[in-house]
Amino acid sequence: MxxxxxxTGATGGLGNEFVKLFAAKNNNLVLVGRNSEKLxxxxxxxxxxxxxxxxxxxxxxxxxxxxxxxxxxxKKMNIEIDYLINNAGLGGQGSFIERTMTQDISMMxxxxxxxxxxxxxxxxxxxxxxxxxxxxxxxSAALIPGPLQAEYYxxxxxxxxxxxxxxxxxxxxxxxxxxxxxxxxxxxxxKAGGLTQxxxxxxxxxxxxxxxxxxxxxMAGKLNVFAGLSPVQRPFVGxxxxxxxxxxxxxxxxxxxxxx
Numbered sequence: 546m547x548x549x550x551x552x553t554g555a556t557g558g559l560g561n562e563f564v565k566l567f568a569a570k571n572n573n574l575v576l577v578g579r580n581s582e583k584l585x586x587x588x589x590x591x592x593x594x595x596x597x598x599x600x601x602x603x604x605x606x607x608x609x610x611x612x613x614x615x616x617x618x619x620k621k622m623n624i625e626i627d628y629l630i631n632n633a634g635l636g637g638q639g640s641f642i643e644r645t646m647t648q649d650i651s652m653m654x655x656x657x658x659x660x661x662x663x664x665x666x667x668x669x670x671x672x673x674x675x676x677x678x679x680x681x682x683x684x685s686a687a688l689i690p691g692p693l694q695a696e697y698y699x700x701x702x703x704x705x706x707x708x709x710x711x712x713x714x715x716x717x718x719x720x721x722x723x724x725x726x727x728x729x730x731x732x733x734x735x736k737a738g739g740l741t742q743x744x745x746x747x748x749x750x751x752x753x754x755x756x757x758x759x760x761x762x763x764m765a766g767k768l769n770v771f772a773g774l775s776p777v778q779r780p781f782v783g784x785x786x787x788x789x790x791x792x793x794x795x796x797x798x799x800x801x802x803x804x805x
Contacts, residue, residue: 547571547572547573547597548572548573548627548628549572549573549574549575549598549624549625549626549627549628550563550567550572550573550574550575550626550627550628550629550630551574551575551577551615551619551626551628551629551630551663551667552564552567552574552575552576552577552630552632553577553578553604553606553615553630553631553632553633553659553660553663554577554578554632554633554634554682555574555576555577555578555584555587555601555632556576556578556580556583556584556587557578557632557633558730558752559632559682559727559730559752559755559756560578560630560632560633561587561752562752562753562755562756563630563632563756563759563760564576564587564591565591566756566757566760567628567630567760568591568594568595568597568599569595570760571595571596571597572597572627572628573597573598573599573624574591574597574598574599574600575599575600575601575602575619575622575624575626576588576599576600576601576602577601577602577603577604577615577633578601578603578604578633579603579604579605579606580603581601581603584601584602584603585601587601588600588601600622600624602615602618602619606633606635606654606655606659607635607650607651607654607655608654609654609658611654611659612658612659612661612662612663612665612666613662613666615663616663616666616667625670626667626670626677627676627677627678628677628678628679628680628763629663629664629667629668629677629678629679629680630679630680630682631659631660631663631664631679631680631681631682631704632680632682633655633659633660634655634656634682635651635652635655635656635697636652636694636697637652637694637696637697638693638694639693640692640693640695641695641696644696649696652696652697652700653696653700656697656700656701656703656704657700657703657704660681660704661707664679664681664711664722667679668711668715668720668722671715671718671719671720672715672718672719672720674719675718675719675720676719676720677719677720677721678720678721678722678723678763678764678766679708679711679720679721679722679723679763680723680724680725680759680760680763681704681708681722681723681724681725682704682725682727682759683701683704683705683708683724683725683726684697684698684701684726684727685726685727685728685771685774686698686701686702687701687702687704687705687706687726688702688726689793690793704724705724705726705769708722708723708724709722709724709768709769712724712768721763721766723759723762723763723766723767723768723769723770724768724769724770725755725759725762725769725770725772726769726770726771726772727750727755727759727771727772727773727774728750728772728773728774729750729773730750730751730752730755730773750772750773750774751773754772754773755772755773758770758772759772
């Protein structure tokens, strides 16, 4: 039986790779993004290459009611979701006192509120059916505080903590919740967040490789999947929670600086 994946942030770099990956594995798709023209173009591309059904939903994740609107549209389409891919994310560089209230509230809505609400709406259905998988795109940034991206690092810590706890709560129901914790990736995310010239994003990982590893981990029901870590990041992942906070924050702040 063909399954259906709902993918948020579908037109972006990593999201686009998820779309192609799920379509290639014969899954029908519900694609969610804020640009209707890009969604339509992606829909046409996928339909021309793969024998799957594709629906699109235009949504602005900075809208506090975005998740409810997405859920309502899925119900109107009479579609049963099997895989929920919470991929949409918003970054942004700058000190806490320099960034505007609007910027930070938007980031919290996109990175925390919408994925939380989508899980709240879809996971109970998964549990009732005894099947379903969730993939939440977090970040290796979730492991530590992040000066000059304080809000972003904090939102990802929330996503990881919440996802892991829910995964435990549903562990005997046939439902799994997997958290993807990538390093810097070569996508439009860095450009949108003003991060392209930073040391951290100077050598981003391929979104194709990250998507493949994330999909494999999700299908296996893994708790956390680390992917796309740079040679600098890789040795620190296991050590970060044990290292002195001030030293770690100094390293992060340096990585946020200009690469030139």
